Each structure stands twice: as structure tokens, then as C-alpha cells.
Amino acid sequence: MNVAEAGGLLIDPMHQFQIVPLFAGAAGEHGGGHGPEIGLFTITNQTLWLGIAVVAIFLLFVLGTARRSVIPGRVQSIGELIYGFIHDMVEDVLGHEGAKFFPWLMVLFTFIVTSNLLGLLPKSFSPTSHIAVTAVLALGVFLTVTLVGLYKKGLGFLGMFWVSSAPLALRPILAVIELISYFVRPLSHSIRLGGNIMAGHAVIKVFAGFASIVGIPTVGIAMKAGVSGVSILAIAGIYGLELLVAVVQAYVFTILTCVYLRDAVGEAHH
Amino acid sequence: MATTEAAAEAGHSAGMPQLNFETWPNQIFWLLVALVIIWFVVAKIAIPRIGGILAERNGTIGKDLAAAEELKAKAKAAEGAYTAALENARVEAAKIIAATKAEIQTVLDKATAEADAQIAAKAAESEKRIAEIRAGAEVAVAEVARDTAGALVQALGGQAEPSVIEAAVSARVKG
Numbered sequence: 001m002n003v004a005e006a007g008g009l010l011i012d013p014m015h016q017f018q019i020v021p022l023f024a025g026a027a028g029e030h031g032g033g034h035g036p037e038i039g040l041f042t043i044t045n046q047t048l049w050l051g052i053a054v055v056a057i058f059l060l061f062v063l064g065t066a067r068r069s070v071i072p073g074r075v076q077s078i079g080e081l082i083y084g085f086i087h088d089m090v091e092d093v094l095g096h097e098g099a100k101f102f103p104w105l106m107v108l109f110t111f112i113v114t115s116n117l118l119g120l121l122p123k124s125f126s127p128t129s130h131i132a133v134t135a136v137l138a139l140g141v142f143l144t145v146t147l148v149g150l151y152k153k154g155l156g157f158l159g160m161f162w163v164s165s166a167p168l169a170l171r172p173i174l175a176v177i178e179l180i181s182y183f184v185r186p187l188s189h190s191i192r193l194g195g196n197i198m199a200g201h202a203v204i205k206v207f208a209g210f211a212s213i214v215g216i217p218t219v220g221i222a223m224k225a226g227v228s229g230v231s232i233l234a235i236a237g238i239y240g241l242e243l244l245v246a247v248v249q250a251y252v253f254t255i256l257t258c259v260y261l262r263d264a265v266g267e268a269h270h
Numbered sequence: 271m272a273t274t275e276a277a278a279e280a281g282h283s284a285g286m287p288q289l290n291f292e293t294w295p296n297q298i299f300w301l302l303v304a305l306v307i308i309w310f311v312v313a314k315i316a317i318p319r320i321g322g323i324l325a326e327r328n329g330t331i332g333k334d335l336a337a338a339e340e341l342k343a344k345a346k347a348a349e350g351a352y353t354a355a356l357e358n359a360r361v362e363a364a365k366i367i368a369a370t371k372a373e374i375q376t377v378l379d380k381a382t383a384e385a386d387a388q389i390a391a392k393a394a395e396s397e398k399r400i401a402e403i404r405a406g407a408e409v410a411v412a413e414v415a416r417d418t419a420g421a422l423v424q425a426l427g428g429q430a431e432p433s434v435i436e437a438a439v440s441a442r443v444k445g
Contacts, residue, residue, distance in 0.1 A: 017287040019297070038296045046297060050304040057308055061316035068319065070327050083320045103313035111308050127304075131288045132297040198288065 009216070011209030013202035017129055019044050049125040053114045061110075082110060086254065093258035097265040101258075104144075108137065109254040116197060116246030120239065128249075129197040131190060138190035141257045149264035160263055189256060196249045200242040207231045207238065408443070415439040 022043045038044060064075030072080055086106050090098040098105075112128055119126020127133045149157040161178040163171055211231035214224045287293070416432075416439045423430035 014287060019287060019290070019293045038293050040295050040299050042296055044293075044296060044300075047300045050300050054304050054307050054311070058311050061311055061320075065316065065319050065323065068323050068326075070323070070330055072323070076323075079316065080320055080324065083317070083324070103309070103317055106312045106317060107305065107309050110312060111305065127297075127301065129288070130297060132294045133301050136298050136301055194288065 009209060009213060011206055013205035013209070016125070016201060016205055017198065019046050019130075022048055045125045046127050046130070049115070049118060050127050053111065053118055053127070056114050056118065057110050060114075082106070082113075085109075089255055089258055093255065094262055094265060098258070098261065101261055101265075105254055105257060108141075108257060109250055112137075112193065112253055113247060113250035116250055117243075119197060119201065120242055120246060126197050126201065128193055129201055131194045134190035134194040135186070137193075137253070138186040141189065141260060142186040145260045145264045148261070152265060157264070185260060189253065189260075193249050193253050196245055200238065200245055204235055204238055204242070207234045211235070412439055412443050415443060 019038065021038060022045060060075060061079050064073075064079050067073070067076070069076060083106070086109050087102060090102050090105055094101065115126055115128040115133075118124055119129065149160075153159075161175045161182070163174045163178065166174050208231070211228040213219055213227045213231075216224075416435055419435045419439055420430045420432070423435065
């Protein structure tokens with residue numbers, strides 16, 4: 001039920017996630033008119049918003065701190081806030097070992113939080129609502145944790161699956177469970193972020209679809225006012241919630257990355 | 271191009287553009303491009319710069335605090351020196367006052383003694399003069415009395431014996 005045409009209402013919450021080429025003329029040659037084809041290098045709406053995120057991060061971190069003021073201005077304060085936030089997180093979870101992962105965690109957090117927040121602008125597009133994006137991030141984390149863990153601890157890294165504090169008889173069963181949960185990590189890691197962002201945007205779109213009831217001539221005036229009023233209030237409320245979700249999901253993704261990395265570099269805690 | 275159409279149609283009807291795997295290579299490619307650029311911006315520019323700013327700020331705050339501490343100590347020392355100087359001055363002043371008082375006292379004593387001596391000398395001289403005057407007066411009285419007595423005796427027709435008159439006058443004058 002992609003397009004629900006209930007009495008003239010057009011509700012298509014998934015349409016906003018469609019990836020379309022920005023320059024349809026060039027792409028149209030390949031698609032033959034039946035939906036433009038998207039090649040590897042095609043500039044799409046997602047490419048545009050990735051670029052806007054890059055520009056935003058550049059403005060925040062490079063222009064915002066260009067004056068290197070000892071007493072920071074507004075933009076520099078935001079940059080310092082993010083720096084301090086991630087730095088403390090890395091120190092708390094990973095300890096001194098985490099220093100070399102700090103730049104990567106900064107990249108993760110700033111990219112996710114910027115994409116999430118930019119996605120809340122009307123008419124915008126959120127790259128983090130796509131599983132392809134979050135899966136690449138989560139798989140990157142998963143591979144990093146696995147490779148760093150094997151490199152640092154060798155076969156001892158596999159010790160985290162052998163729960164030495166449990167009774168001997170239970171350990172093989174627990175090992176299987178631990179192993180499954182380890183390999184499920186990238187899935188849950190990516191779907192948690194992508195799903196949250198996608199769901200929020202879809203819900204807003206659904207309410208926006210209901211609010212469009214004012215355009216249907218057969219509906220009574222009281223019905224129009226009631227439904228669209230409630231819808232608009234709901235959109236405002238969910239928008240506030242989504243602002244929170246945008247920041248919290250970026251935080252969750254980053255701190256989970258820290259926690260996973262601790263398996264690789266920290267002392268065993270299982 | 272039936273397959274493309276079918277895939278696009280499937281993407282549409284499935285309702286999840288996220289699961290339209292045709293777009294994945296494109297998405298992943300541009301994501302990696304964006305991540306590499308962000309990595310350069312964050313790791314190569316932002317982190318060293320912000321780290322430097324924070325370190326500099328901590329240094330500045332530390333330095334300022336140390337300077338404030340030093341100035342405070344200096345102020346305390348200055349206050350101590352001031353108090354000590356004040357105390358010294360007070361003691362000095364007391365000393366000077368005492369010395370001056372003593373000096374004035376000696377001068378005064380000396381002057382008093384001198385004045386006393388002069389007064390005593392003047393008094394003694396005056397007494398001597400008074401005694402002289404008195405002695406002179408007695409002699410004069412006796413002479414006047416003798417002369418008067420001699421003249422009286424002559425006027426009465428007697429012959430006055432100077433020695434008798436003398437004896438009589440001196441007896442009377444003494445009486």
C-alpha cells in the first residue's frame with residue numbers, strides 16, 4: 001500500500017526516499033523513459049545532500065574555527081562542544097587506547113548528526129535514512145573491530161566468545177549465542193539508525209498526507225478543519241521528537257561503535 | 271530494457287526505495303567519497319585545530335591563574351612592607367618625640383637654673399645696698415642730732431661739750 005488513495009487523499013510516505021538523478025536529461029538516455037537508470041557515478045538527490053552535509057561540516061569545522069579564538073564564538077563553540085563530547089566518550093569507554101580511533105569516531109558522529117539534522121529541513125533528503133548508507137558505516141565498524149581485535153589479541157580475541165565466568169557445561173551454548181549476537185551487530189547497528197530516521201520521516205509524511213484533506217472538495221468544512229488541525233499539531237510534535245531522535249541516534253551509533261571497539265582493544269570484560 | 275523497468279516498478283510497488291538494490295553501488299560510491307572528504311576536514315583540519323585551541327585556552331587560563339596568584343602574593347608582601355614601614359615610622363616618631371622632650375627639658379632646666387642664680391645674685395646685691403643705705407642713714411641721723419643738739423645748747427646759752435653731746439645723742443639714737 002504505497003499509494004493510498006482513500007477518497008482522493010494521496011498518501012505516499014515512501015516517495016520521499018526515492019533516489020532520482022538530479023540531471024534527468026543525461027540519465028534519461030539510459031532509462032529509455034521508463035524511470036531513469038542510476039549508474040555508479042550518477043549525481044542523485046542523495047549525492048546532493050551528501051555534498052551539503054560535507055559543506056556544512058566544512059563550514060562548522062574549518063570556517064567556524066578559522067579565527068582560533070581563545071574566547072570562542074557561536075560556531076566555534078559548537079565545534080568545540082562536539083570535539084569535547086566525542087573526546088570524553090572515547091576516553092570514558094575506550095580509555096587511553098581509544099585515542100587513535102578518535103578521528104574516526106568524530107567523522108562518524110559529525111556525518112550522522114549532520115545528515116540527520118539536514119534531513120529535517122523541508123524538501124531535503126536524509127542519506128542516513130537509507131540502509132545502504134548505514135550498512136556501509138556499520139560494516140566498516142564491524143570489520144574494524146574484527147580486524148583490530150584479531151591483530152591486537154590474535155586468537156585471544158576469540159576468547160570473548162568463551163564466557164569463562166559461566167559454568168563449563170553452559171559455555172558452548174553461550175559461545176554460539178555470543179557468536180550469533182556478534183554477527184548480528186552490524187545488522188542491528190545499521191537498521192537502528194536507518195529505521196529510526198526513515199520511520200520519523202515517513203510518519204511526518206503520513207500526517208502531511210492527512211493534512212492535505214483541505215484540498216478535497218467533497219469533504220465538509222468541519223472535517224477539514226479537524227483533521228488538518230490535528231495533523232499539523234501532530235507534525236509539529238513529531239518534528240520536535242525527530243530533532244531529538246536525530247541527535248540521539250547519532251550518539252547511540254557512535255557510543256555503540258566505542259563499545260564494540262572496546263572488545264577489540266580493551267581488556268576482556270566478558 | 272524490460273528488466274530495468276521491472277526493477278524500477280518493483281522498487282515502486284515494494285514501497286521501500288531503501289531496498290532498491292540498483293541504487294546501492296551509486297549510494298555507496300558517493301558515501302565513500304563524502305566520508306573521505308569529511309575525514310580530511312575532521313581529522314586533518316578540525317581535530318588538530320580545536321585541540322590546539324583547547325590546549326591554548328587551558329594554558330592561558332592556567333597562566334592567568336598563576337599570574338593572579340603571584341600578584342596576590344605581591345600585594346600581600348606590599349601590604350606587609352607598608353605595615354612594617356608604618357610601625358617603624360611610629361616607633362621612630364615616638365623616639366624623636368622623647369628625645370626632643372628631653373632636650374627641651376635640659377634647656378629649660380638650664381635656663382631655670384641660670385635665672386635662679388641671677389635672681390639670687392640680684393637679691394643679694396639689693397640687700398647689700400639696703401644695708402649700706404641703712405648704715406648711711408644712721409650715720410646721718412646721728413650727725414644731724416649732734417649738730418642740732420650742739421646748736422640747741424648754744425642757743426640756750428650753754429657751752430656744749432662735744433663728747434657729752436656725743437654720748438647723749440648716741441644714747442638717744444640707740445634708744
